Amino acid sequence: MQSCHVQKLLHAQCAHAKMMMKKGMYRGDELILKKQPKKLSAAFFADYGNLPELMTKPTRRYCIALLEIDDLTFAIPFRTHIHHRFSYIFTNSSRSDCSGLDFSKAVVLTKPCYIGADAMIDAAEYAEFLRKRATIARRFDRFLRDYKLWVKNPAAYHAELIVRFSTLQYFHKELGITS
Numbered sequence: 001m002q003s004c005h006v007q008k009l010l011h012a013q014c015a016h017a018k019m020m021m022k023k024g025m026y027r028g029d030e031l032i033l034k035k036q037p038k039k040l041s042a043a044f045f046a047d048y049g050n051l052p053e054l055m056t057k058p059t060r061r062y063c064i065a066l067l068e069i070d071d072l073t074f075a076i077p078f079r080t081h082i083h084h085r086f087s088y089i090f091t092n093s094s095r096s097d098c099s100g101l102d103f104s105k106a107v108v109l110t111k112p113c114y115i116g117a118d119a120m121i122d123a124a125e126y127a128e129f130l131r132k133r134a135t136i137a138r139r140f141d142r143f144l145r146d147y148k149l150w151v152k153n154p155a156a157y158h159a160e161l162i163v164r165f166s167t168l169q170y171f172h173k174e175l176g177i178t179s
Helices: 004-023 042-048 123-131 133-152 160-165 167-175
Strands: 031-033 038-040 063-069 072-079 087-089 100-102 107-109 115-118
Touching: 031 133, 038 063, 042 107, 063 133, 072 133, 087 133, 107 167, 123 133, 133 160, 133 167
Parallel strands: none
Antiparallel strands: 031 063, 038 115, 063 072, 072 100, 072 107, 087 100
């Protein structure tokens, strides 16, 4: 049985979590996943558009989910045709069987001006995104921790491809990764 003090503490934490959910964020162990998908701004593409692994089509602004971890803001793109496990795949997407959030193409947003306008996404995907924000945040956090290990010795983890093709390779300084 839990003591009255523990029950009050758990109730307060639950109330705080509900308030955060109403504000459009999920907070758990310093993970905050924003509720509204956004687009990357033209300023972001002006500064980073020349990076080979970055998804850049001049006429398209990619829809992203914003996730804050340890005072860093990550933009995780919504994509179709994801064929690897470093992602969250939506179960009821009308766009593709492999539509979801691609962790391997996440970027660190170093300036607030890199966050663009609100984005519209598929209704079923958005509903699942809202329901699964905590799961998505935890999975991305795990991917990020694994990525930091893999970079140190990709062959030992059989992670040569993910390290080579991930956009996180351009943000090692922000991630605290030293060569």
